[in-house]
Amino acid sequence: MTLKNNYRKLMDEVSLSEDQKEQMLANIMRADLQPVRRKRSWKPVYAFLTIGVCAGLVLPRIMPRSGSAAPMMADAAAEPEEKMINAVPAEQNTSFSIASASGSEDSLPAAEERAEDAGDPLAAALPFTVTQITQDYHEERTLITYEGEENSLYLTEIPEAVWKRSNDSGAISLPCEKDGMIRYGLAEKDGMVYVLEFAEPVPPETMELLLELIRE
Amino acid sequence: MxxxxxxxxxxxxxxxxxxxxxxxxxxxxxxxxDAQEIVQDTIIQLLRYDPDFPDSGKEKAWLMKTAANLSRNRIRFNQTHETDELQEQLAAEEKTDLSYVWDAVRQLPQKQREVIHLFYQEGYSTKEIAEILGRMEGTVRADLSRARAALKTILKEAYDFEE
Structure with a gap:
């Protein structure tokens, strides 16, 4: 005989009689059996708030770093003008502005208008105006849209690899020449393509110097 | 009717x-x-809280857990209010000569006693007992082992403690 068996045998003798059960039934029926309103758990609310606060604190710090081409393209329109102008040495006495490669036509007004405003007949005589440059990082190619003299639209694909081969340092250029003088140039820095628009035509040496500055 | x-x-x-x-x-x-009141109170608690059970096993486990908690509360209440605990004899004691078993179990600490009861009488596994009593399974096993050792010493009988 094991202890377990003895214990069970002992306990099996302990049971409620029918009378006791009836009495209990009556007592229970008389008791307040109104359902207890379960307390609302605030845990999900706390969890939601915690996640929300953490996301609000952490995401703004992470997003600009994790963003790749898109934020850079967007920032380019606002940021680089001053920086690039400062990069031009004073002795060159050459001013230029940079239009972003973001593709906005507003950032690149027609050459004729700008030339007229600036009173620069040479600029007005340029064969075309670059209106849009789209850097397609996924396809590794650059689309350049420009407007010709006859107001026709040309689309030229220039693979980025070709541009880079033309300039081992990584800065790429596509100068637009007129009578041996450069009026427009394209330069790449940190994955961005910039359109350099010179207020006055510059000789090729100046273009090279500017590209050097940009590389730095 | x-x-x-x-x-x-x-x-x-x-x-x-x-x-x-x-x-x-x-x-x-x-x-x-007191035990009868615990039965009543346990069932009242079930009716009031009306929890959902996937099967009858869970329902019984819930009732046993509630009964254990209510019993512990009653013990504390009795100690606080210095009520005289009625040392009633088990009905079985008169029918069988097993009162020494009950006496031995009663000498165990409460934690070991409840484990012994749920393990021997209700046939729960240590895992199920851990869930009912809200303890770690390892703790339940340790309590069970200590309880067996204590009973062996108290009873000094050749029980088969392997079960």
Missing amino acids: ALSVQEIRIRRLLNTYGDSIFRLARSYLHNEA
Whole structure:
């Protein structure tokens, strides 16, 4: 005989009689059996708030770093003008502005208008105006849209690899020449393509110097 | 006279689980009147909270857990209010000569006693006992082992403790 068996045998003798059960039934029926309103758990609310606060604190710090081409393209329109102008040495006495490669036509007004405003007949005589440059990082190619003299639209694909081969340092250029003088140039820095628009035509040496500055 | 749904439910609970709850409460309280109140209170708690159970095993486990908690509360209440615990004799003691078993179990600490009861009488596994009592399974196993060792010493009988 094991202890377990003895214990069970002992306990099996302990049971409620029918009378006791009836009495209990009556007592229970008389008791307040109104359902207890379960307390609302605030845990999900706390969890939601915690996640929300953490996301609000952490995401703004992470997003600009994790963003790749898109934020850079967007920032380019606002940021680089001053920086690039400062990069031009004073002795060159050459001013230029940079239009972003973001593709906005507003950032690149027609050459004729700008030339007229600036009173620069040479600029007005340029064969075309670059209106849009789209850097397609996924396809590794650059689309350049420009407007010709006859107001026709040309689309030229220039693979980025070709541009880079033309300039081992990584800065790429596509100068637009007129009578041996450069009026427009394209330069790449940190994955961005910039359109350099010179207020006055510059000789090729100046273009090279500017590209050097940009590389730095 | 037609029985109400509530009454049918209470009868089912009493008939199905009444004895188990009663025995558990008695193993804690050693007092029939208190144990009966624990049975009533346990069923009242079930009716008021009305939890959802996937199966009857879970329902019984919930009732045993509630009965254990209520029994412990009653022990604390009795100690605080210095009520005289009625040292009632088990009905079985007169019918069988097993009172020494009960006496031995009563000497165990409460934690070991409840484990012994749930393991021997209700046949729960240590894992199930851990869930019912809200303890770690390892703790339950340790309590069970200590309880067996203590009973062996107390009883000094050639029980088979391997089961």
